Amino acid sequence: MARRVAVLISGRGSNMVSLVEAASGPGFPARIALVLSNRPDAAGLERARAAGIATAVIDHTQHPTRERFEQAMDALLVEHGIEFICLAGFMRVLTDWFVERWTGRMINIHPSLLPLFRGVNTHRRALEEGVLIHGCTVHFVVPELDAGPIIAQAAVPVVPGDTEESLAARILVQEHRLYPQALRMICDGTARLENGRVVFSNDWDAGGALRSPSP
Known part of the structure; x- marks a missing residue:
């Protein structure tokens, strides 16, 4: 059900x-x-x-x-x-x-690769810090802001000439893909919270990587 x-x-x-x-x-x-x-x-x-x-x-x-x-x-x-x-x-x-x-029944999506850039203005801060990979995170909510156990993340490259707006737009595309995936995982039991950590019931391919700049 x-x-x-x-x-x-x-x-x-x-x-x-x-x-x-x-x-x-x-x-x-x-x-x-x-x-x-x-x-x-x-x-x-x-x-x-x-x-x-x-x-x-x-x-x-x-x-x-x-x-x-x-x-x-x-x-x-x-x-x-x-x-x-x-x-x-x-x-x-x-x-x-x-x-x-x-607890364990509330999740949030945050526009950064946590634990980097908790709080607000994440895209501006990522550009100021000069990171080459940025992204978004779905996590369980805990009392400490943006600090809950991580369920899923998606990464995008930061490219020359990026602005807050252009970077935010690319990350939003990934948010719209990632959040439903994370909700599916916690509702079908693929991901569950145990002792303050997320436990996964399925294995996945660990061979892939996102590189920025790509070779």
Whole structure:
């Protein structure tokens, strides 16, 4: 049976759309049962409605504390029978209470090859540091920001003349491929969290490599 997943967004929801499209395919082990936003004007809400997905808004500005806001979110998620949460551009720092309540059942996508460039402005920082390979990471969420166990990563070369915008655009393409793959893995049991680490049930080809510049 497909696992019930909620996607939390604050903006346009492009990664949410990639998850919805993947979950609509035959045999996908998850179903996007709810798209929840903390902003009533989030463009992704309309995109979710157009796809026939249930949506909800819990406006953080209408709650006196972060704790009250998260309690309202948690109650709604439980009401919808949610089993896993995907954060997709959800621009709120979550309290330890909420994170620990959903330990092992909440994942996030971050636009860098963690543990490099935690936090914001990842593409600018990558260019400033002169790295030749950059990318994105899907990880389990833990109380420490962008520090959770890694489920999957995708890498892209940094090329001469790259700007923040050009680099971000290439990485976004990989985000849209990687996030559904990672969700599939945790929902079908290919990847699971054990003792603070991700354990994989399948082997894979270890012979490939991305080189930048390529030989």
